[in-house]
Amino acid sequence: xxxxxxxxxxxxxxxxxxxxxxxxxxxxxxxxxxxxxxxxxxxxxxxxxxxxxxxxxxxxxxxxxxxxxxxxxxxxxxxxxxxxxxxxxxxxxxxxxxxxxxxxxxxxxxxxxxxxxxxxxxxxxxxxxxxxxxxxxxxxxxxxxxxxxxxxxxxxxxxxxxxxxxxxxxxxxxxxxxxxxxxxxxxxxxxxxxxxxxxxxxxxxxxxxxxxxxxxxxxxxxxxxxxxxxxxxxxxxxxxxxxxxxxxxxxxxxxxxxxxxxxxxxxxxxxxxxxxxxxxxxxxxxxxxxxxxxxxxxxxxxxxxxxxxxxxxxxxxxxxxxxxxxxxxxxxxxxxxxxxxxxxxxxxxxxxxxxxxxxxxxxxxxxxxxxxxxxxxxxxxxxxxxxxxxxxxxxx
Numbered sequence: 310x311x312x313x314x315x316x317x318x319x320x321x322x323x324x325x326x327x328x329x330x331x332x333x334x335x336x337x338x339x340x341x342x343x344x345x346x347x348x349x350x351x352x353x354x355x356x357x358x359x360x361x362x363x364x365x366x367x368x369x370x371x372x373x374x375x376x377x378x379x380x381x382x383x384x385x386x387x388x389x390x391x392x393x394x395x396x397x398x399x400x401x402x403x404x405x406x407x408x409x410x411x412x413x414x415x416x417x418x419x420x421x422x423x424x425x426x427x428x429x430x431x432x433x434x435x436x437x438x439x440x441x442x443x444x445x446x447x448x449x450x451x452x453x454x455x456x457x458x459x460x461x462x463x464x465x466x467x468x469x470x471x472x473x474x475x476x477x478x479x480x481x482x483x484x485x486x487x488x489x490x491x492x493x494x495x496x497x498x499x500x501x502x503x504x505x506x507x508x509x510x511x512x513x514x515x516x517x518x519x520x521x522x523x524x525x526x527x528x529x530x531x532x533x534x535x536x537x538x539x540x541x542x543x544x545x546x547x548x549x550x551x552x553x554x555x556x557x558x559x560x561x562x563x564x565x566x567x568x569x570x571x572x573x574x575x576x577x578x579x580x581x582x583x584x585x586x587x588x589x590x591x592x593x594x595x596x597x598x599x600x601x602x603x604x605x606x607x608x609x610x611x612x613x614x615x616x617x618x619x620x621x622x623x624x625x626x627x628x629x630x631x632x633x634x635x636x637x638x639x640x641x642x643x644x645x646x647x648x649x650x651x652x653x654x655x656x657x658x659x660x661x662x663x664x665x666x667x668x669x670x671x672x673x674x675x676x677x678x679x680x681x682x683x684x685x686x687x688x689x690x691x692x693x694x695x696x697x698x699x700x701x702x703x704x705x
Contacts, residue, residue, distance in 0.1 A: 313339045313434075315632050316453060316466035318441055319473030321350065322360075322618050323604025325424045326625025327470050327632070329367045332429035334633045339464060340428070341439045341455060343473075347422035351498060351584040352618075354537040355385070355513055355529050356413040356420070359619030362704040366626060367427070372705070376409040381419045383532045384410030386510035391567060392681040393519045393674040403510050405698035408705050412513060414531050416500075420618075436462075444469070444482040450641075451483075451599050468641040469600040470628050472621075475587040477606035484602060485594050492593075492608055494524070494586040494615060495547050497554045498539025500579040504528065506571040507536075516568065518561060523671035526561055526568075535578070538562075541586065541615050543668065555581055588612040589620070589661035595650040596631075598643045603628040609657060613667035620657060627652055 315331065317324045320342035331338050356364075361372035376384050386403040402411055428435055436457060443454040453464040471479025475493075507530045516526040524542025531537055540558050547554065558581065562572045587608035595602045603609075604621035611617065631649040635641045670676045684693055 310463045310465055311339065312465045313337065314467040314636050315339075315470065316341065316451075316464055316468075317470045317472055318453075318479055319343075319471065319477075319604070319606070320346075320425060320435065320437075321421060321472060321474065321604060321621065322424065323606070323621035323625040323628075324470070324472035325421070325428070326363065326367070326622040327472060327603060327629045328428055328433045328625075330626050330629030331632060332432040334629070335432060336633060336636055337432050338434070338632075339466070340433055340435045341441060341453075342435065342437045343440045345437045346425045347418045350417040350421060351496075351582045352417040353498065353527060353529060353539060353615065354414050354416050354420075354531060355616070356415065357614075357616050357619055358411050358701050358704045360622060361409075361411070361413065363619060363622035363626065365705075367622075372413075373409045376413060379532065381415050381423065381532060383414045383511055383530055385412035385414060385513055385530070386410050387508075388412075388513045388515065389508075390681060391514070391516045392678045393517055393522070394678045395566065396678060396681045396685065398681040398685050399512070400694065400697070401510060401512070402694065402698055402701070405694060407698060407701060411701050411705075414511070414513075414529050414537070416531065416537075441473070441478050444478065446483065446599055467599065468632065468635055468646070470625075470632060471600060471602045471606045472604045472625065472628075474605045475585050475608075477602065479600055480602055480606050483597060483600045491545055492588050492590045493544040494541045494588055494610075494612075495544045495554060495583065496539055496541035496586055496615065497558055497581050497583045498537060499558075499577050499581040500531075501536045501538050501572070501575045502534060502578050503575040504530075504536040504538070504571055505574065516561070516565065517671065517674075517677050518565060519674050521557065521561070522674060522677075523668055525671075526558070526565075528568075528571075536575075544585070554583065586610050586615055586617065588664075589657065590665050592654065595653060596643065596646040598646075599641045601628050601631060601646050601649050607653065609653070609661070612661065612664040613671065614664065620660075623657070624653060627656070
C-alpha cells in the first residue's frame, strides 16, 4: 500500500495546477489520472485571459512564450458575436497595446499534455491509467482503491483534492453526490478543415441563432488550418424543448446565412462528440473532512461563456494553498478545509453571478440584438475596447 499526505484525483488543468503549486511549497503528493497522456478531452480549446494569467503564475512569462509557439498555439486578438438578427459585433484588440494576444487556441489534448510535462518529479508522483473505484474515510485517513494497469492499487491519503471533472468520484462518494440539471449545459463539438472567412486576427466567433437560445454555436480557429466547431445550451432547455443537439448542429451549418457559405467547402475530420458542463450557478459544498473539490468537480464553469479552464487552474492554486495549510497544521478536518469554499466564492463569485445574469438575458433574442447594436455604436465601441483592454492588462 502506498501512503501520502495529499492525493490529487484527476490530472486535468485543475489537478495539474494543484500539483504545480504544491510542488512550489515542496510538498510531496500523488496525482492519479484515469487516462494516458496525451489523451483527448472534449472542449472548446480556447484559453482566455484568466487562463493565461494562471500560466504566468505557474511560470512567469509562460503565456507570452506560448503565444509565440506556433506549432501548438494560435494567438487570437478578438471575437465576433453574431446576434439573432444577423448583426455582427466585432471586438478587435490588436491595436490596444496589449503585451501579447489575450486569447490562445490549442487542442485540449495538446494543452494538457504540455502542462503534464511540466510536473516536478521531485514532489509529484503521477500514476496514469489509474481509475479510482472506491473511497473510504477512516480515522487515520482516506483509503483509496483504484484499478491501475489491470491491478488493484491501494493508497492511504490524509486528504484528497478532487479534480476529476463533472462526474467526480470524490464528489459522489465523499461530497453531496447530487447532480442538478439547472446547473448544467450540454454541448457537442467536432473538428473541421477548410472553414473559410477567418480574420487575420484569428477572432473567436460566437453565433446566437433564435432556435439555439439561450445557447450559442462557436467557431474557433486552431493551428494548422483546423477549426473547433460546436454548440452548447442549458440542459434544462434541452430537456424542455426535447432538442437533438447533433441534428441542430448540422442544420445550422447548412442553413445559417453566414455559416452555410463558410462551411460550403469544409470537411469534418473528427466525430461529433458531446459532453456536460457543470456551471457555477448554484453554490455547492466544495470541502469537507479530508477533501476539497476544484475545477469542473466544483462546478466553476462560467454559465454564459462556458469557459472553465481558467477557473479550473485558479481553483487548483487555491486548493494547493489550503492543502499546504492542512499539512502544516497536520489537521485535515472540515474546520480547516471548509474556508476554501468561502475563498472560492469570494474570488470567483462575482464573475459567476455575472455569467448567470447574461445567461438569463440570452433567453430573449431582442435583448441580444439590442446589446450588440448598442455596443456597435462607434463611440461606445471605442470606449468598450479601451475598457476591455485596460481590464485585460491587469491580468497580463
